[in-house]
Amino acid sequence: MTHETDHQSIEDLVVSNTIQFDTLYRLLIEKGYITEAEFHEKLKEVQTYYQGKASDLH
Numbered sequence: 001m002t003h004e005t006d007h008q009s010i011e012d013l014v015v016s017n018t019i020q021f022d023t024l025y026r027l028l029i030e031k032g033y034i035t036e037a038e039f040h041e042k043l044k045e046v047q048t049y050y051q052g053k054a055s056d057l058h
Contacts, residue, residue: 025039
């Protein structure tokens with residue numbers, strides 16, 4: 001694979017994952033399993049967790 005092909009494959013994967021994530025997010029809210037506020041609260045919690053893990057690597 002060339003660098004350009006690798007880049008395109010990664011970009012395709014990111015787009016695919018984003019679409020899947022957005023679909024699940026919308027379904028969970030539309031079906032009433034969670035609220036948008038609950039989602040955003042948990043998202044911030046998980047982001048903080050992963051940011052801590054990333055800083056542990058440095």
